[in-house]
Amino acid sequence: MQTIEEGSGEDELIKLLLKRQWELNSLLEVTQAINKNTSAPVLIQMLEVILKNYLHIGKLRFLVERQGAFVCVSKYGGNFETVPVLYKACLQLKKVKIPTALAGHADRLLSSYSYFIPIYHKGKALAYALIGDFNLSGEMLSNDLNFIQTLINVIVVALENKKLFRERLQAERLQRELELAAEVQNMLIPVKVHKDKAVELGAKYLPHQDIGGDYFDFFRLNDQEFLWCIADVSGKGISAALLMANFQASLRAWATVDDDLSNVVRRLNTIVIKNTKGERFITLFLAKYNESTRKLTYINAGHTPSILHTGNTTLPLRAGTTMIGVFEELPFLNQGETIVDPGSLLFNYTDGLMDYELNKNDHWDEDTLIEFVKDYSHLSADKFNQVLMDHLNRIIRGRRIDDVTLLTLKFC
Numbered sequence: 001m002q003t004i005e006e007g008s009g010e011d012e013l014i015k016l017l018l019k020r021q022w023e024l025n026s027l028l029e030v031t032q033a034i035n036k037n038t039s040a041p042v043l044i045q046m047l048e049v050i051l052k053n054y055l056h057i058g059k060l061r062f063l064v065e066r067q068g069a070f071v072c073v074s075k076y077g078g079n080f081e082t083v084p085v086l087y088k089a090c091l092q093l094k095k096v097k098i099p100t101a102l103a104g105h106a107d108r109l110l111s112s113y114s115y116f117i118p119i120y121h122k123g124k125a126l127a128y129a130l131i132g133d134f135n136l137s138g139e140m141l142s143n144d145l146n147f148i149q150t151l152i153n154v155i156v157v158a159l160e161n162k163k164l165f166r167e168r169l170q171a172e173r174l175q176r177e178l179e180l181a182a183e184v185q186n187m188l189i190p191v192k193v194h195k196d197k198a199v200e201l202g203a204k205y206l207p208h209q210d211i212g213g214d215y216f217d218f219f220r221l222n223d224q225e226f227l228w229c230i231a232d233v234s235g236k237g238i239s240a241a242l243l244m245a246n247f248q249a250s251l252r253a254w255a256t257v258d259d260d261l262s263n264v265v266r267r268l269n270t271i272v273i274k275n276t277k278g279e280r281f282i283t284l285f286l287a288k289y290n291e292s293t294r295k296l297t298y299i300n301a302g303h304t305p306s307i308l309h310t311g312n313t314t315l316p317l318r319a320g321t322t323m324i325g326v327f328e329e330l331p332f333l334n335q336g337e338t339i340v341d342p343g344s345l346l347f348n349y350t351d352g353l354m355d356y357e358l359n360k361n362d363h364w365d366e367d368t369l370i371e372f373v374k375d376y377s378h379l380s381a382d383k384f385n386q387v388l389m390d391h392l393n394r395i396i397r398g399r400r401i402d403d404v405t406l407l408t409l410k411f412c
Contacts, residue, residue: 023147026050034158044074047155058133065126090128099145117149119156127156198291202382206404214350214405215244224291227255230348230407231284261299262335272325281325298336304351309377310344340411345377348407356396381408
C-alpha cells in the first residue's frame with residue numbers, strides 16, 4: 001500500500017520532470033527563433049512572456065552592454081528607474097558571477113528586487129538582470145534560477161551575434177565604399193608626368209588612407225593655353241569622391257566655354273553649394289597659362305598658396321577668394337596675373353604637406369618651403385618633387401597625418 005509520503009514524492013518528481021520538459025521546450029522555441037534570424041525585439045518579447053506568464057516573475061529590469069555602455073532592453077512591473085541609477089546599483093555586484101538573492105541588501109534599490117542575475121563572457125559583463133516579485137523556495141528555486149540564467153544567456157549571445165553581424169556588414173560596406181571611392185579618384189587623377197614644348201609637369205599623390213580628398217587636373221584649352229587645378233575637398237569616402245568627380249566635370253565644361261577664370265570659379269561655387277547644401281567645401285588653386293604671352297592667370301580659393309620662382313623672385317600666389325561651397329555668393333574675388341620667365345618653376349601642393357607630427361627639434365613651415373623652392377628651382381618638375389619628399393623624410397621624423405599632393409610645373 002502506497003504511503004502519503006511516497007505519493008507526495010512521486011508528485012514532486014512528476015512536477016519537476018514536467019517543468020524540465022517545459023524548460024527544454026522554451027529553450028527550443030527561443031533557439032529556433034534565433035536560427036530563423038528573428039529580430040531582437042521579438043526575442044526580448046519571448047523572454048518577457050516566459051518570465052511573466054510561466055515563471056510568474058512580477059518585475060524585470062534587463063540591462064545589456066552596447067558600445068561600452070549599458071542600455072535597458074526590457075522592463076516591466078513596479079516603478080521604473082532610470083538606466084544610470086540601475087547600472088550604478090548593479091555595479092555594486094560586479095564581482096558576483098552567479099544568481100544572487102537580494103533580500104535584505106543594504107542598497108534600497110537592490111533590496112526591492114528578489115534576485116540579481118549576471119551574464120559574463122571571458123570576464124566581461126555582457127548583461128545584468130534584476131527580477132522581483134518572485135516567490136519560490138527549495139529545489140524548484142535553484143532550478144528556476146539556473147534556467148533563467150541559461151535563458152537570458154542564450155538571448156544575450158543572440159543579441160551579441162546580431163551586433164557582430166551588423167558590425168561586419170558595416171565594415172564590408174565601408175570597405176566597398178572605400179574601394180569605389182578609390183576607383184573614382186583614380187579616374188580623376190590624370191597622368192603624373194607630362195612634357196611638351198611649353199611646360200614640363202610632375203605630380204605625386206600620397207593618400208594618407210585608402211582614399212583621400214585631394215585632386216588635381218591638367219588639360220589644354222587650345223593650341224596656346226592650358227589650365228590646371230589642385231584642390232582639396234572636405235571629408236573622405238565615396239561621397240567626397242563623387243563630389244570631386246562632379247567638380248572635375250563642371251570645371252572642364254565651364255573652362256572650355258568661358259575665358260574668364262573669375263566666372264568659372266563663381267559657377268563652380270554655385271554648383272558645389274547646390275550639390276552639398278553647404279555641408280562640404282572645396283579649396284582650390286586654379287590657373288591658366290598662355291604660351292604666346294607667357295602670362296599666368298590664377299585664382300586661389302582658400303587653398304595653400306602655390307609658390308612661383310621666376311627670374312630672381314620666389315613668391316606665394318595668394319590672390320583669389322575664400323573656399324568654395326560655403327557662401328552662396330563669394331564675398332570677394334580677385335584674379336592674380338604675372339609674367340613667367342623661361343625656366344621658371346611653379347610648385348602647387350595641398351595642406352597635407354605641412355601637416356606632419358613634428359618632433360621637438362624639427363622645423364617645417366611655409367617660409368622654409370619657400371626657401372626650398374628657391375634653392376631647388378633649377379631641377380626638373382619630377383625631380384623637384386622627389387628631392388622635396390626625400391628632404392622631408394630626412395629632416396622630419398614624425399608621421400604624416402593627411403593626404404599629400406604635389407603638382408610642379410617647369411616652364412620652358
